[in-house]
Amino acid sequence: MNSHSRPSASLLREQAYINGQWLSGAQQFAVHNPASGALLARVADLGAAETCAAIQAAHAALPGWRALTAQQRAAMLLRWHALILQHQQELAALISQEQGKPPAESTGEIAYGASYIEWFAEEGKRVYGEVIPSPFSDKRLLTVRQGVGVVAAITPWNFPHAMITRKVAPALAAGCTVVLKPAAETPLSALALAALAEQAGLPPGVFNVVTGTDAVGIGAELTGSPLVRALSFTGSTAVGKLLMRQCADTLKKLGLELGGNAPFIVFDDADLDAAVQGALFAKFRNSGQTCVCANRLLVQDGIYDAFAAKLAAAVAALQVGPASEPGMQQGPLISQAAVAKVQRHIANAVSLGARVLSGGAPHARGGNFFQPTVLADVTEQMQVAQEETFGPLAPLIRFHDEAEAIRLANSGESGLAAYFFSRDVSRCWRVAEAIEAGMVGINEGAISTAVAPFGGIKQSGLGREGGRLGLEEFMETKYLCFGGIAN
Ligand SMILES: NC(=O)C1=CN([C@@H]2O[C@H](COP(=O)(O)OP(=O)(O)OC[C@H]3O[C@@H](n4cnc5c(N)ncnc54)[C@H](OP(=O)(O)O)[C@@H]3O)[C@@H](O)[C@H]2O)C=CC1
Numbered sequence: 001m002n003s004h005s006r007p008s009a010s011l012l013r014e015q016a017y018i019n020g021q022w023l024s025g026a027q028q029f030a031v032h033n034p035a036s037g038a039l040l041a042r043v044a045d046l047g048a049a050e051t052c053a054a055i056q057a058a059h060a061a062l063p064g065w066r067a068l069t070a071q072q073r074a075a076m077l078l079r080w081h082a083l084i085l086q087h088q089q090e091l092a093a094l095i096s097q098e099q100g101k102p103p104a105e106s107t108g109e110i111a112y113g114a115s116y117i118e119w120f121a122e123e124g125k126r127v128y129g130e131v132i133p134s135p136f137s138d139k140r141l142l143t144v145r146q147g148v149g150v151v152a153a154i155t156p157w158n159f160p161h162a163m164i165t166r167k168v169a170p171a172l173a174a175g176c177t178v179v180l181k182p183a184a185e186t187p188l189s190a191l192a193l194a195a196l197a198e199q200a201g202l203p204p205g206v207f208n209v210v211t212g213t214d215a216v217g218i219g220a221e222l223t224g225s226p227l228v229r230a231l232s233f234t235g236s237t238a239v240g241k242l243l244m245r246q247c248a249d250t251l252k253k254l255g256l257e258l259g260g261n262a263p264f265i266v267f268d269d270a271d272l273d274a275a276v277q278g279a280l281f282a283k284f285r286n287s288g289q290t291c292v293c294a295n296r297l298l299v300q301d302g303i304y305d306a307f308a309a310k311l312a313a314a315v316a317a318l319q320v321g322p323a324s325e326p327g328m329q330q331g332p333l334i335s336q337a338a339v340a341k342v343q344r345h346i347a348n349a350v351s352l353g354a355r356v357l358s359g360g361a362p363h364a365r366g367g368n369f370f371q372p373t374v375l376a377d378v379t380e381q382m383q384v385a386q387e388e389t390f391g392p393l394a395p396l397i398r399f400h401d402e403a404e405a406i407r408l409a410n411s412g413e414s415g416l417a418a419y420f421f422s423r424d425v426s427r428c429w430r431v432a433e434a435i436e437a438g439m440v441g442i443n444e445g446a447i448s449t450a451v452a453p454f455g456g457i458k459q460s461g462l463g464r465e466g467g468r469l470g471l472e473e474f475m476e477t478k479y480l481c482f483g484g485i486a487n
């Protein structure tokens with residue numbers, strides 16, 4: 001291993017974490033920095049057998065964890081939260097190294113991820129049941145809410161920290177125990193979280209991290225086990241559908257955060273500068289590798305040329321480079337396959353008449369770096385308008401009126417996020433109500449926060465994470481009927 005490439009963090013762990021034990025496994029897999037290709041670590045490559053052991057551990061830990069009061073669980077979660085913030089820089093460096101995003105974004109991700117732990121530690125104290133007015137004089141009816149049981153969480157590489165805390169914190173607060181399988185590209189952030197959970201005093205078996213490259217074997221075990229009562233997944237729509245099918249036999253509760261193809265609409269009456277700033281964030285955050293990233297920029301005739309010129313100039317000024325260099329704003333893509341998908345979308349669009357206003361090619365730095373790109377004259381027939389690019393490519397599609405904008409925005413099977421900019425209040429209400437998406441940014445490109453429900457409709461997923469609803473995903477309602485009450 002190249003000593004320069006090895007993270008110096010004291011939180012660097014290469015062993016998986018099951019039942020409070022750190023396990024090396026018989027084999028290890030390599031984790032690389034996507035900016036340089038450098039080897040960062042060799043992590044335990046576990047499979048179905050170890051996943052089964054982790055499920056058993058989570059099941060055994062369940063009665064003890066569930067028996068604690070919400071306040072006792074919250075105290076441990078808040079210790080975990082404090083430790084994460086205490087190690088914010090170190091954790092951010094791990095994200096930047098294994099995922100590639102610039103320090104400003106990785107530091108932000110740690111604060112954002114930690115905020116889910118704080119929010120759910122508090123929210124877990126407010127799990128109310130209800131008393132139902134009884135239609136029977138000798139019966140009293142009420143409901144209590146209880147954690148669903150053992151939860152499986154499968155998370156992606158694009159937010160290696162926050163996608164974990166967004167699932168694990170509400171599950172733990174609800175009294176559930178968790179088996180997590182992080183993405184093979186980014187296991188180090190997950191293992192660092194486990195190290196801090198251990199320090200925070202979470203009992204063995206309550207939070208388990210199974211690292212491995214056999215996603216199919218690990219996934220089959222998690223979805224097939226009758227001991228696992230809920231699955232929470234963030235990733236591609238194709239894998240989400242597969243996991244849903246696999247969960248059918250044991251009828252698990254499902255939370256799915258899948259792909260988006262977010263429309264970003266700029267009406268003629270928009271504040272031009274605000275719309276450009278909104279687009280820069282909504283499109284180029286994490287180099288475009290975010291499920292809520294704007295994927296199609298729909299721009300009205302009257303503002304099209306001005307918006308295109310301003311956006312292209314702003315995009316051309318973005319600094320592209322590794323997180324290790326100060327001032328970089330756009331990191332590498334996660335893989336060569338991701339680079340190839342961006343190139344494919346550009347080639348398809350250009351062959352059908354689109355114009356490159358900015359970027360358009362791999363970056364001179366080579367490797368997984370790509371020039372942030374703006375395309376004009378894109379049409380709804382082009383691939384880029386129909387499928388999620390998951391890269392730094394902003395395609396501009398022209399529209400004439402509000403009805404056309406809504407038709408374009410609602411076309412397709414995705415319905416995760418949508419954004420629009422307009423200064424007409426009536427239009428804002430009309431469009432917000434007409435748009436088919438689980439989340440809508442109105443004159444705003446940054447919508448994510450721990451206190452609001454995050455999730456999609458149509459084929460973008462099931463359920464909500466974050467906010468009050470985020471806890472519901474991990475709870476069941478139990479109805480109690482007290483009979484024989486003498487009057
Ligand atoms: N909604 C979102 O936030 C995300 C959307 N995507 C979309 O998906 C595309 C592909 O990205 P990719 O990383 O391949 O996404 P995947 O859906 O393949 O991966 C997400 C997670 O699922 C795991 N996984 C993959 N296959 C299975 C399986 N059969 N059973 C159980 N778990 C499985 C992965 O493990 P492993 O890493 O070991 O393969 C990873 O932990 C992106 O280009 C983007 O369009 C991707 C990431 C996040």
Ligand SMILES: O=C(O)CCCC(=O)O
Pocket residue numbers: 158159163234257289290291292448454
């Ligand atoms: O699923 C994703 O791509 C992560 C979304 C990040 C966010 O919470 O905004």
